[in-house]
Structure formats: structure tokens, C-alpha cells
Amino acid sequence: MVHFSRICLRKYGNLVDNLRLYVRGGSGGMGFPRLGGQGGDGGDVWVVATKDITLKRIKNKYPEKRFVAGVGANSSIRALKGMKGEDKEILAPVGITVTTDDGKLIGELNAVGDRIKVATGGSGGSFHSAFQPSKGQTKHVRLDLKLIADLGLVGFPNAGKSSLLTTLSNATPQIASYAFTTLRPEIGKLMYEDYKQISVADLPGLIEGAHMNKGMGHKFLKHVERTKQLLFVVDVSGFQLASKTPFRSAFEAVQLLTKELELYREELLTKPALLVVNKMDLPDAEDRLAELKEQLHNPEEFSELLPDDMIPKSFLSFRHVVPVSALTGFGISDLKSRIRESLEQEALAEAKGNHEEKLQALRSHSLERSTPPGPNPAPQ
Numbered sequence: 200m201v202h203f204s205r206i207c208l209r210k211y212g213n214l215v216d217n218l219r220l221y222v223r224g225g226s227g228g229m230g231f232p233r234l235g236g237q238g239g240d241g242g243d244v245w246v247v248a249t250k251d252i253t254l255k256r257i258k259n260k261y262p263e264k265r266f267v268a269g270v271g272a273n274s275s276i277r278a279l280k281g282m283k284g285e286d287k288e289i290l291a292p293v294g295i296t297v298t299t300d301d302g303k304l305i306g307e308l309n310a311v312g313d314r315i316k317v318a319t320g321g322s323g324g325s326f327h328s329a330f331q332p333s334k335g336q337t338k339h340v341r342l343d344l345k346l347i348a349d350l351g352l353v354g355f356p357n358a359g360k361s362s363l364l365t366t367l368s369n370a371t372p373q374i375a376s377y378a379f380t381t382l383r384p385e386i387g388k389l390m391y392e393d394y395k396q397i398s399v400a401d402l403p404g405l406i407e408g409a410h411m412n413k414g415m416g417h418k419f420l421k422h423v424e425r426t427k428q429l430l431f432v433v434d435v436s437g438f439q440l441a442s443k444t445p446f447r448s449a450f451e452a453v454q455l456l457t458k459e460l461e462l463y464r465e466e467l468l469t470k471p472a473l474l475v476v477n478k479m480d481l482p483d484a485e486d487r488l489a490e491l492k493e494q495l496h497n498p499e500e501f502s503e504l505l506p507d508d509m510i511p512k513s514f515l516s517f518r519h520v521v522p523v524s525a526l527t528g529f530g531i532s533d534l535k536s537r538i539r540e541s542l543e544q545e546a547l548a549e550a551k552g553n554h555e556e557k558l559q560a561l562r563s564h565s566l567e568r569s570t571p572p573g574p575n576p577a578p579q
């Protein structure tokens with residue numbers, strides 16, 4: 200039994216592929232002048248690469264995006280050398296570059312366990328500093344997901360992704376009429392008359408069950424994460440992987456692709472998506488396209504065509520549905536314009552978001568400065 204009430208059209212636009220964080224090392228502890236005691240150093244702030252985390256989860260978990268390490272302990276009669284303050288670890292995904300606010304590279308996280316220090320704690324007070332501690336470093340850092348291309352082609356084998364990339368760009372991917380000809384992402388560049396370039400990654404064939412690591416499974420899906428937008432590609436006349444697997448219409452293919460992405464990582468579906476309906480040169484293509492459009496318009500009604508467990512939680516709403524033929528070139532220039540339009544729309548929205556975020560930070564900063572400082576927190 201399917202519950203349609205939980206099905207709604209998905210809004211896109213809240214994909215998080217970069218984050219700006221406030222980080223502060225802990226202050227050092229006070230020295231002990233009479234006995235020459237040395238305060239503990241403040242803790243440091245680290246970014247640490249971890250499995251199963253995304254930038255979006257960091258953002259949701261820490262909406263203030265502030266990471267402050269612990270203060271160093273004061274030197275005392277019982278402990279002349281104060282304890283170091285506690286380090287703060289920001290758990291982040293692999294495949295991230297960490298930069299300063301003005302774009303200088305601090306480091307990269309390329310494997311689980313990689314660590315980058317982003318703010319150093321202040322030194323504890325000692326003889327050399329007249330027993331006065333120093334403050335920890337304070338700054339903004341940016342975490343950026345390393346992208347492989349602006350767009351990623353998402354489609355079942357044989358949909359015509361490689362052919363499409365060739366027609367769209369100057370790439371010459373391997374093309375053959377059997378599944379899994381694409382073994383690693385091939386990047387093509389779309390050139391525009393004003394020299395604008397957009398990169399598109401052809402990703403290895405996705406199949407049903409990829410989220411469970413069937414076929415090229417995760418190898419494929421992990422690349423999808425590293426593109427800004429998705430270009431779904433379906434064969435207008437449907438698709439059958441092998442004689443013993445069921446035939447899937449273009450509509451079913453769209454929903455199954457959506458479900459595979461959802462099961463792997465739901466967040467992927469927050470990326471803006473365009474749908475390319477390929478092979479429009481085939482007989483009956485126009486009728487099939489009309490049917491597909493009607494189904495996409497009212498997906499709930501047609502979802503019973505799918506196995507129950509393959510109905511997406513919510514249906515993707517595509518920014519554009521573009522019929523093309525990679526073979527004849529029909530619709531290709533229209534597709535190129537749509538792609539550019541969609542990326543520019545997103546870049547504008549992002550710039551606006553960043554601007555607002557900075558304004559808000561400025562406002563709360565001036566608010567902080569106008570309230571009188573309270574007593575210093577007691578060192579732990």
C-alpha cells in the first residue's frame with residue numbers, strides 16, 4: 200500500500216557545498232608569578248575528516264557555526280603547570296579544501312583521519328610574558344567540497360550519456376552499445392560563443408540497486424556528490440538492462456534514478472536537476488515524450504507503475520525537460536542554453552545568500568561589541 204500523503208514535489212536549492220565557520224583557539228591560563236608557575240596553553244581547533252558526515256549535517260547541527268576550543272588552566276599551587284585547554288574537533292567529510300576567508304589554502308582533507316589545525320590556542324602565562332596569558336587565534340575559515348564538474352550526467356546504461364557529452368562538448372568518450380562502457384568519469388567542456396565554459400562529467404552507468412553497491416554502485420554515486428547540478432538522461436523509448444530484468448519506461452527510469460540517489464544520500468536530490476529526454480530521432484518519440492510529460496506532471500497518479508519500495512519519497516521537479524537527439528544534434532543548442540541558465544540562476548542565488556550571511560555576521564558582531572563584556576570565564 201502506498202501512502203501518497205507523504206509525496207510532494209521537491210524544492211531544490213539547499214545543497215550545501217561550502218561552509219564558512221568561525222573558529223577560535225582557547226585562551227591560555229594565567230601564570231603564577233610568585234612561584235614561577237606556567238598557565239596551560241589554550242586548546243586548538245581542528246578539522247578532522249570523518250566518514251558519514253556532510254557539510255549540510257555540520258550546518259544543521261551547529262547553526263551558529265562557531266567552534267571555540269577550551270581555555271588553558273591557570274597555574275596554581277597544586278598544579279604549577281596548568282593543563283592545556285581541550286581541543287575542539289570539527290568533523291568534516293573527505294574531499295574538502297580548507298581555506299582562509301580570503302581564499303588562502305590552509306589544507307585539504309583527502310582521507311578519513313586527515314587533520315588540519317585551523318586555530319591555535321593562546322600560550323599560557325609564564326615568566327616570559329610577565330605571567331600574562333595570550334588569546335587564541337580567531338578567524339573565519341571556509342570548507343569547500345571539491346567539485347569534479349559543474350554538472351553530472353545521471354542515467355541508466357545505454358541512455359546515451361557518452362553520446363550526449365560528445366555532442367555537447369569537445370570530449371571524445373568511449374561509446375558502445377553495451378552497458379558499462381564508461382568506467383571512470385570523463386569530463387567534457389561545453390564552450391559558449393562568449394568563451395564561457397561549463398564542465399560536465401559523464402559518470403559510470405547507474406543501475407537499480409546501485410545504492411546497495413550493485414554494479415558500479417558507490418563508485419558512481421560518490422562522483423554525483425561532487426557536481427553542482429544533475430543532468431538526468433533517459434532514453435525516450437525506455438530501457439532494459441538485460442533480458443531477465445524488467446523493461447522500464449522513461450518515466451519509470453526517472454523515478455528509479457531518483458530513488459537510487461535518495462537511498463544513497465537524500466541530500467543529492469536537493470541539487471538542481473534538468474531532465475534530458477534522448478533519442479528523439481526514434482520512431483514514436485513524440486508520442487512517448489508527450490506521455491512522459493503528462494506522467495511527470497502528475498507523478499503520484501502514475502507511481503503505481505513502480506515497485507512499492509522504489510517510489511521516491513518525493514518526486515523531483517526538473518527545472519527543464521529538454522528533448523534531444525545526441526545522434527542528430529536535435530535540441531542540443533537548446534540544452535546548452537538551459538544548462539547555462541540554470542547554473543547562472545544558482546550562482547546568483549548563492550551570491551545573494553553569501554551576502555546576506557555576511558551582513559548578518561556583521562550585525563551580530565556590532566551587537567556583541569556594543570554590549571559591555573561580562574567577567575572572564577573561569578578557567579577549568
Ligand SMILES: Nc1nc2c(ncn2[C@@H]2O[C@H](COP(=O)(O)OP(=O)(O)OP(=O)(O)O)[C@@H](O)[C@H]2O)c(=O)[nH]1
Nearest residue numbers: 356357358359360361362376379380404478525526
Ligand atoms: N537512435 C539514437 N541512438 C542513440 C542516441 N544517443 C545514443 N544512442 C545510442 O545508444 C547507445 C548507447 O549510447 P552511449 O552514449 O554509449 O550510452 P551511455 O549512457 O553512455 O551508456 P553507458 O556508458 O553504458 O552507461 C549507442 O549505441 C548509441 O549510439 C540518439 O540520440 N539516438
Ligand SMILES: [Mg+2]
Nearest residue numbers: 360361380381
Ligand atoms: Mg557511456
